[in-house]
Amino acid sequence: MASEYPQCAKCGIDHDERACRVPGGKAPAFCPTVGMVPAVERALAKYRDPEIREFARQASIQEAEGYMHRDVKPLVRHPVKPRLQEICEFAQRMGYRRLGVAYCSGLFSEGAALGKVLEKHGFEVVSVVCKAGCIPKEEIGIGEEEKIRIGEFESMCSPIAQAEILNEAGTELNVVMGLCVGHDSLFFQHSKAPVTVFAVKDRVLGHNPLAALYTIGSYYERLVKT
Numbered sequence: 553m554a555s556e557y558p559q560c561a562k563c564g565i566d567h568d569e570r571a572c573r574v575p576g577g578k579a580p581a582f583c584p585t586v587g588m589v590p591a592v593e594r595a596l597a598k599y600r601d602p603e604i605r606e607f608a609r610q611a612s613i614q615e616a617e618g619y620m621h622r623d624v625k626p627l628v629r630h631p632v633k634p635r636l637q638e639i640c641e642f643a644q645r646m647g648y649r650r651l652g653v654a655y656c657s658g659l660f661s662e663g664a665a666l667g668k669v670l671e672k673h674g675f676e677v678v679s680v681v682c683k684a685g686c687i688p689k690e691e692i693g694i695g696e697e698e699k700i701r702i703g704e705f706e707s708m709c710s711p712i713a714q715a716e717i718l719n720e721a722g723t724e725l726n727v728v729m730g731l732c733v734g735h736d737s738l739f740f741q742h743s744k745a746p747v748t749v750f751a752v753k754d755r756v757l758g759h760n761p762l763a764a765l766y767t768i769g770s771y772y773e774r775l776v777k778t
């Protein structure tokens with residue numbers, strides 16, 4: 553373990569001189585590239601598994617192909633692909649046929665639209681809503697005062713059921729559409745297939761949580777400068 557916990561988010565080294573970007577580059581005291589070599593090597597050993605290696609290789613190719621004019625120097629990054637296209641292309645690269653969509657009932661239309669687009673691209677789509685199973689919230693110890701509609705029956709969100717159903721359907725890649733904070737974590741933990749996220753839940757900001765960070769400087773200037 554390094555003398556300090558990694559703090560990449562606080563790295564003050566110039567982007568192109570960082571130890572994680574150029575061999576022999578500069579590193580602050582909390583740098584994991586320099587201070588946590590065993591962890592990096594353990595990760596490398598995992599990439600030697602042929603299946604993981606191929607997954608990582610295709611993801612890396614997909615990443616690069618998200619930009620155009622890559623042969624022009626100096627490189628000016630010109631992104632060209634929305635995430636929807638990237639997910640379709642990545643699944644095709646991997647040769648997947650059957651995809652899962654784990655969606656939130658609050659994003660029913662979006663889940664339906666995503667399913668249609670994936671089908672148009674030739675995939676077999678298995679979609680499961682978060683309420684699948686219709687299990688009462690009391691099952692996980694939720695009291696009346698902790699429900700959204702106090703005093704009424706509420707079906708719990710069961711991301712574990714979503715994962716189990718998709719596992720049983722044999723999906724090869726699962727796409728998350730707007731699952732809530734924590735529910736998404738459970739889905740990630742219990743899905744057998746690899747998971748990618750199409751969208752995350754943000755009830756206030758149009759499911760774009762980054763908006764909170766993009767505007768934070770206007771009311772909390774000191775926070776973004778440190």
Ligand code: SF4
Binds near residue numbers: 564579
């Ligand atoms: S890995 Fe090291 S050099 Fe790279 S951002 Fe983190 S602290 Fe900075």
